[in-house]
Amino acid sequence: MLRSLLLGATILVGCSLAGEAPAEEADPGAIVNALVAAGGNQPKVRASGAKGVCVKGSFTPAAEAQTLSKAPHFARTVPVTARFSMGGSNPKVSDKAKPVTRGFAMRLADPSGDLVFVIISAPVFSTRTPQQLLDFATVRAPGPDGKPDAEKIKAFGAANPETTRQAAWLNARPVPASFAGVDYWGVHAYTLTNAKGDATVAKLKWVAAAGQLGLSEDELKAKPDSFYADELKERLSKGPASFDLVAVLAESNDPTNDPTAMWPEESRKSVKLGTVAITALEPDATCDAATFDPVADLPDGIAGPANDPMFAIRSPAYAISLSRRTN
Ligand code: HEM
Structure with a gap:
């Protein structure tokens, strides 16, 4: 946690002193405020992934992993703390919501340092730049009637078509029946x-061993608003919920700076790096005390994209959210 906070501070101070922040970069604190506002300004919540379940398990690397990465986490089985979640800052969001990403944050522990991934149930993120994320969240703030302005959201999508890809992808698929029944x-x-x-x-993909478990419209109607936590408990009582971690290898023209851009996965080579096996629920406190920082907690052997403005800003934003929700 301290590492995350320090790194966040360094990025912020570094940018403002050197005047290096590109014009489009938004302040991470402003983004956190806008994300929390979009979910109805609930107190003490994560700015995203507010509703979730803390779990634990292990990661076992595949033989080929070391041919690609020297990270120690790819050399032997390591323990995992993880959290599945629903996107957004509203802790009362229904598990039945369709155009909402399911999230999966995981910490692979090693004495040399952790390896953290924070991933979603769609191949693309909703925005390309931090400023676009700030604007995307701002237009979704509820008005006095408790609802966002549908016209404003529509106009924003029309002016920023890449921000509609994620919802279109989710809307084209059934609601997952389980946090363990969807790819991330x-x-x-x-x-x-x-x-x-x-x-x-490479882009990284976690392929659910259970397959894509989608709910039919009738099954969906019969579900209560919260069913993922109970479903997971029941599933884990019978055995682990596993995901294969797969590296989808880039070809020369694949964009590396834009998380709204989809690579044609089916025509890319892929290499299995290992398997995450989730074995049991874990008390919320284990996941709530710190944040899963996907930027600060990367060992030698794996690095995020230097040219993707959405990547680096996650670290200070997650630290600010942690500090707001724990103080
Ligand atoms: C670009 C790809 C991104 C993905 C896949 C992603 C996914 C997620 C997920 C799954 C969580 C829940 C974590 C948990 O369970 O603890 C989360 C939390 C969060 N995300 Fe992101 N996110 C992305 C980008 C961003 C960006 C660019 C920002 C802000 C600049 C942001 C802000 C946050 C914040 C503030 C939290 C709450 C952290 C906490 O309180 O611990 N995210 N994100």
């Missing part, structure tokens, strides 16, 4: 480096 994506382009110094650019 890292959305950013990572660079994996092996012990010889060879670098490979």
Whole structure:
């Protein structure tokens, strides 16, 4: 946690002193405020993933993982603390909501340091730049009637068509029946480096061993607004919920700076890096005390994209959200 806070502070101070922040970069505190406002300004909540379930398990690397990355987490089985969540800052959001990403945050622990991934159930993020995220969240703030202005949202989508891809992707698929019955994506382009110094650019995907468990419209109607936590408890009482971590390898023209851009996965080579096995629920306090920082907690052997403005800003934003919800 301290590492996250310090890194956040460094980025903020570094940008303002050196005057390096590009004009389009928004302040991470303003983004956190806008995300919390879009969910109805609930007290002491995560700015995203407010409703969720804390779990634990392990990660076992595949034999090929070390040919791509020298991270120690790819050399032996390591313990995992993780959290599944619903997108957004409203802790009362229905598990039945369709155009909402399911989230999966995980910390792979090693004495040398942690490896953290914070991923979603769509291959793309909703915005390309921090300023666009600020604007995207701001137009979604509820008005005096408790509802956002549908016309404003429509106009924003028309002016920023890349921000509509994620919802279109989710709307084209059934609501997942389980946090363990849907695939998740890292959305950013990572660079994996092996012990010889060879670098490979890849997007990371977690493929659910259970397959895509979608609910029919009738099944959906019969569900209460909160069913994921109970479903997961029941599922884990019978055995682990597993996901294969797969590296989808970039080809030369695949964009590495834009998390709203989809790569044509089916025509890309992929390499299995290992398997995350979720084995049991964990008390909320284990996940709530810190934040899963996908930027600060990356070991040598795996790096985020230097040219994707959405990546670096996650660190200070997550630290600000943590401080707001725990103080
Ligand atoms: C670009 C890809 C992104 C993905 C896939 C993603 C996904 C997620 C997920 C799954 C969570 C829940 C974490 C948990 O369970 O603790 C989360 C939390 C959060 N996200 Fe993101 N996010 C992304 C980008 C961003 C950006 C660019 C910002 C702001 C600049 C942001 C702000 C936050 C904040 C403030 C939290 C709450 C952190 C906490 O309180 O611990 N996210 N995100």
